[in-house]
Amino acid sequence: MNRLIVAAAATLATLASLPAAAQFQKPEDAIKYRQSVMTVQANHLGRIGAMAQGRVPFDAGVAAANAQVVATMSRLPWVAFGDGTDKGRPTRAKPEIWKEQAKFKDLQGKLVGEAEKLEAAAKSGNLDSIKAAVGEIGKVCKACHDDFQAEKYSAN
Amino acid sequence: MNRLIVAAAATLATLASLPAAAQFQKPEDAIKYRQSVMTVQANHLGRIGAMAQGRVPFDAGVAAANAQVVATMSRLPWVAFGDGTDKGRPTRAKPEIWKEQAKFKDLQGKLVGEAEKLEAAAKSGNLDSIKAAVGEIGKVCKACHDDFQAEKYSAN
Numbered sequence: 001m002n003r004l005i006v007a008a009a010a011t012l013a014t015l016a017s018l019p020a021a022a023q024f025q026k027p028e029d030a031i032k033y034r035q036s037v038m039t040v041q042a043n044h045l046g047r048i049g050a051m052a053q054g055r056v057p058f059d060a061g062v063a064a065a066n067a068q069v070v071a072t073m074s075r076l077p078w079v080a081f082g083d084g085t086d087k088g089r090p091t092r093a094k095p096e097i098w099k100e101q102a103k104f105k106d107l108q109g110k111l112v113g114e115a116e117k118l119e120a121a122a123k124s125g126n127l128d129s130i131k132a133a134v135g136e137i138g139k140v141c142k143a144c145h146d147d148f149q150a151e152k153y154s155a156n
Numbered sequence: 157m158n159r160l161i162v163a164a165a166a167t168l169a170t171l172a173s174l175p176a177a178a179q180f181q182k183p184e185d186a187i188k189y190r191q192s193v194m195t196v197q198a199n200h201l202g203r204i205g206a207m208a209q210g211r212v213p214f215d216a217g218v219a220a221a222n223a224q225v226v227a228t229m230s231r232l233p234w235v236a237f238g239d240g241t242d243k244g245r246p247t248r249a250k251p252e253i254w255k256e257q258a259k260f261k262d263l264q265g266k267l268v269g270e271a272e273k274l275e276a277a278a279k280s281g282n283l284d285s286i287k288a289a290v291g292e293i294g295k296v297c298k299a300c301h302d303d304f305q306a307e308k309y310s311a312n
Binding site for chain 2: 040
């Protein structure tokens with residue numbers, strides 16, 4: 001593993017060290033929290049994506065600020081997918097999340113690693129590096145959503 | 157102004173430098189985004205608060221990780237309170253936000269400053285400093301919610 005991925009794994013371990021039960025009183029709180037994290041993450045990744053695709057002018061400082069948010073968000077939602085959080089509020093989380101934990105956790109680690117690479121690329125200010133990093137993180141988003149995110153929200 | 161507040165103001169300026177129109181396609185997107193940020197922020201501040209109040213054991217590393225999230229979140233929601241985002245999705249944002257912009261902006265800056273102080277306190281690992289910082293940021297949360305947050309969500 002490279003240095004960034006080691007650092008990412010350490011951060012993930014720290015954030016996961018509080019038991020989920022201490023963090024969320026009810027399953028609906030966990031679902032609302034993880035959905036909120038995903039909303040924030042998608043928004044900020046989208047802002048960098050717009051620059052990578054030339055839809056908005058490239059600004060290195062803005063890209064770096066947004067990448068820092070993406071990297072922070074990438075570490076957060078996983079603790080909120082604990083047992084019993086498959087329902088309680090409309091959710092697109094598929095039952096496969098709780099059946100294929102090894103695969104799901106592998107993708108979590110990959111997302112955190114790619115988000116840290118994006119942060120490093122954005123700090124460097126090199127647009128080509130940022131474009132490449134956006135492409136890589138996008139692949140992880142898609143891989144996880146393809147397997148673990150339903151098209152429609154559950155009824156509760 | 158102290159160093160932290162100057163740094164906070166600079167970060168806020170960078171994040172605000174993209175026009176809101178480029179960030180949110182529709183008012184409902186802005187409302188969903190700012191609500192998501194607030195949900196994440198409240199969750200992580202709550203985790204530190206639980207340690208400050210002795211409800212969960214103090215862990216300096218966990219406190220620091222959570223404070224970093226709070227500091228990041230504190231800078232984000234403000235761009236999503238642009239003109240025309242008073243409706244479009246159920247919201248607790250009061251009309252006063254758009255009538256008392258100077259007061260609202262002053263509280264934004266105070267929140268960012270107190271969140272950075274909390275981050276610094278958490279990094280120091282000193283529980284008494286963390287307790288004091290949690291108290292101060294809590295005052296800013298309350299001051300803003302008292303004036304600008306309705307008790308109930310709007311119908312749309």
